[in-house]
Amino acid sequence: MSSRPIDPNAAFELLRTEGFEVEIHQQHLLVHNIPYVTPQKVVRNATLACLYIENGEQVIAPDSGKGDNHQVWWTGEYPCYPDGTRLDLGTAPQGRELFPGLTVQHQFSNKPFGASGFPDHYTKVTHYIRLIQNQAKAIDRDVDARTGRVLATQEDESVFCYPDTASARSEILAISAKLAASRIAIVGLGGTGSYILDQTAKTPVGEIHLFDGDIFNSHNAFRAPGAASLDEINAKEPKTDYFARKYAPMRRHVISHPYFIDPENVHELAGLDFVFVCVDKGVARSLIATFLIDNSIPFVDVGMNLLLLPEQNSLMGTCRATLVTPEKSDHVADFIPMDSDEEEDVLYRHNIQVADMNAVNAMLAVIKWKQHLGFYQDDTRTHNLSFAVNLMSLNRSPRRPEHSE
Template structure:
């Protein structure tokens, strides 16, 4: 992906052609082996880093002028610090194994025209003092760029890089997630999980995608697609494989005969009604030591309007007893408040969002002060309550 991006982007290709050693890590442009001077008047080598703005596999420079630097504080040839370009001095984890010690902020009168202009300007500021002490030294090493890291995405995640949360996002990169049930909530879960760098996303559902599904799920299928009545797993794999390479469809319902399909996953979202099979699934996950989230929705039409409760119940190796003490149902359907089958897209999306937020809390992406394992949202009072905290 790195070489394709470089070859398709005029500014990046120009950097390579002129001998600059660049790499692409996530949505970061690295210009390596840039000479500079430290406080002891020694010539050292550092790395310039810039977030990338992309349009597919082509750079789309957005006018930003901030860069990062991994090295010591850059100095003039006499050892005095170059304060003019240093905006802040603090260790920053940019994700994808990239760290920086300083943030640069220097903007020419008319701004930078592209990434070539930006990176070569910063490189010249850093390397000019080094050339005074060591004539002929510069950042043009004529090293051939490598292919860079392999990604689970078909195009680079520039959102995490722009937000400065690349390191947090990478906490999810080792996950292998399973979604059991691709109804309204399950399909919205897929939409959210597919935007994370998890290694694989296993989809389990034996049903077909019909017209009523289209009105309580993300995206917008065409009437031609609906006429084909595709299997849900195949339809959703086709949609999200455009973005994520790790979608694995299984057109089966989990049963006693295929519980082994859950072996190897690291997290599971359960989006099916209660029943004996749910008990078997949970027993299997507990035996495997796998964390999971079970979701439920119960809506009732009363006096001309809908009301009800959404539920998100988590189970981790450190806290499981509540699962077997009535927080979820193992009967033929959800108890009482969850008994109806009314579903609407907005509440399915909210239920999925609450579940994904909890998953990310468990994995350290979000701050988790209460460490709740059971959360309920009541529609009529707009009330969100937590319980089973640890």
């Protein structure tokens, strides 16, 4: 095992050149088939894993203070000396899924005596391999982690154009995976819908379908995340095309449908796993909600009502996010307004839209979606959230039947 300093970007290739059975998967470096001694004094093999985070085209070195560290995970039993006593590896029990397909049993935290950390991943993993494997060699001198087997290092195709280092650094890849491999839609790309897109685009959800027949105009720019240029506003681009293009540098499979949902095309929502309904027309909301309920497709409907108080020269109001699932839809009439367009047009013409409240509304909707999929814990399991800005209060109702009193 080499002792010379290694360029962090070259560490993986050196490990492979020396015969270690290595691969990079889900922003982790894996070294397989490392011999170790079990507590029963038997030689077995297990996998060592550590963070392998890429920032652009550069690999972040361990102990750089940028997310990586000197810790590793271990898939086997706790490594021991030949007599069955445990090695001192600064262990912390883990017993969890590190990312889909890899379950670890222990986490180790060990550095060479007098060292502040590791300059590269080669030095890091060979340090642990040496400590663990040397004990197995005392029982069987022929065992060696350098199997010479070469593994494919290509990642499975990701929806992201570059790695999601935020989830890797937070060690929540397995939790984030609950959002993957699904197809969602956002119907309506106004202020709230655009913020929902901003949040869902940063998850591993498989496809995001955008439905809206409006053009992206200057008032949309002041109610959407990011900053549109004057040229983009003057282009009079369909909203769905504009947003699909904006998020293309970050992720794949944001699909534009530059038209409104109506009775002739509502069937296009069939087969989706979840829908965010962000429309301001009662007839359209009723059409979409009825179709989704009839086809057992869960959805969140959002709404906002801000009013001007002339005497106080200030605003007050609420925003709402209502979750509807195949298991519970009997609350729809109580919380989702489906007035006629004539009645709603009068209200909407006077309704005020402000980006921060659009963002709050979107966050409530996205959080309910994530709770529905088990990403977030949901102790109250409520189906309607209403935030009042003047009271700074969040009202929750109703609960699922098994949680009702």
